[in-house]
Amino acid sequence: MKLLRQLLFPFAIIYGWITRIRNFCFDTGILKSYSFDLPVIAVGNLSVGGTGKTPQIEYLIRLLQQDYRVATLSRGYKRESKGFVLADADANARILGDEPFQYYQKFKKIQVAVDANRKNGIEQLLLQKPKPQVILLDDAYQHRKVKAGFYVLLTSYGELYSEDRMLPTGNLREYASGAKRAHVVVVTKCPVGLSEQEQNSIRDKLKLTKEQALFFSTIAYQDSLCSEKTTLMVQDIIQEDKVLVAGIAKPEPFFAHLQTANSVQIRYPDHHHFTTKDILEIKKQSQNKILITTEKDFMRLKDSVLKEQLYYLPISSAFLNNEEAFRAKIKNYVATNVTKPA
Template sequence: MIILRYLLFPFSILYGWITSIRNFLFDKGILKSYSFDIPIIAVGNLSVGGTGKTPQIEYLIRLLSSNYKIATLSRGYKRKSEGFVLADSNSNAEILGDEPFQIHQKFPNIHVAVDTQRKNGIEQLLKLDNKPEVILLDDAFQHRKVKAGLYILLSSYNDLYFKDFILPTGNLRESKSGAKRANVIIVTKCPKDLSELAQQNIIKKIGLNVPIFFSFIDYDSEVYNEFESKKVEEIIDVDKLLLAGIAKPEPFFAYLQAEKNVKMVYPDHHHFSEKDIEEIKNKASNKLIITTEKDYVRLKNQNLKSLFYLPIKSSFISKGDDFNQTILNYVGTSTRNR
């Protein structure tokens, strides 16, 4: 696989050339970007998947929702609906996509919308009677047609963008120079004990004069379903089936796995077929089934016994208050200017 990626290097040059021309046209105003009279925060990455966008969006919701009317807008990856869709009581993962549906279930008091055309999505949200005061754009760093007021770039600690190559040789969606559009950079999925010296080395290699923060994935001490919860420490040695359909499941498995556990791995955003469900039931037998929160929203109505999910959240190693203030200052200044 690695050899094949290097053989495809000429295509990486071509892809990088195309994306660079596109960005140049937007930077020069030849291709039009649309701005809106509302604070818009775009969260995204340069690489393909696995940087922790959903936990970061949820962090922002928790930070802002007590003082502002919040809406999230994403394309709704792999959903079976089309056009603009606003989440309601009839929504499910097939209509919204797994991540927007997860957010809708966790934060029922905010607007959760999907639309591949982000400009149209924002326009539709602003037509609502109870329209949002802040819009969070999920996975929109490359969506240049809408100009956000604040761009947050995520880069995973184990796959830092400045060490990577453009697709298909590497995992970058565009050149590393795209990071210059970021107003804030967060290095995600760090070890909790990442030293100050290691942080400073990464900051130096990034080489941009923007605030740079370091976060880690904080796993819950309990697993849940709609009816009950169980402490992780009480089930860690219990026979169980661990199931994940996410981009980089290794930390999830490492947190829960014991010697006799069975693992099942599926592609990111996997739609579980009847055959998949039967295979899961056969392998689970009478075991507990523990999955990720994103997978749970697609599996919870599949009649799987003893199905639980493990919640996660994004936490900062240090300077979390500085990050919060950066966001609050931007939103507060923008709303006052309106």
């Protein structure tokens, strides 16, 4: 696979130039970007998948939902619906996509919408009553048709964008120079004990401007497993035989956190739609064993025949340091640009 990606290097050059020309057209106004009269925060990355966008969006929801009417707008990757959809009581993962449905299930005070056309999605949200005061754009860093007021760029500790190459040789959607659009950069999935010296080394590698702020975060695993009806403490079942199921981009940390010698790992592609055959195979392997999946996969499996034995492991984004500085930047941007109700 690695050799094949190297052989495709000429196509990476072509793709890189296409994205560079596209960005130039938006930067110079040849292609039009649309701004909106409310705070719009875009969370995204330069690479494909696995940087922790979902826990970062959830962090922002928790930060803002007590003071503002918050809406999330996602593409709704691999959903079966088309166009603009606003989540309601009939919503499920097939209609919204797994990540938006997860937001809708967890955060009852916010509006959750999906639309591949983010401009149209924002316009439709602003027609709602009441309309949102803040919109969080999920995975919209390359969606240049909308110009967000604040960009949060994520890059994984183990796969910094500065050390990657363009697709298909590497995983970059655009050249690393696209990072200049970000107001803050968050290095995600860091080891908890990341030293100040290594943080400074990463800062040098990313070559940020003096206006850009850099933060470091890690994935915090919760102490309990959740199901539709109950919870289990991780420490109480960690030594038991388990079946671990994941259909996410980079499942290795999830597996490592729960794995024991006799645990079974079942892997599927990112955003996998579980078929009846898949579910029956999982059921077969999980007889008399605890069945644990990721929260995103739980959203797609919780109404299946697995629901009585299925648990998920909640995660969240946790900053290693300077968390208050990050929160202050977000809050200051929103407070400065929000329209207060009459």
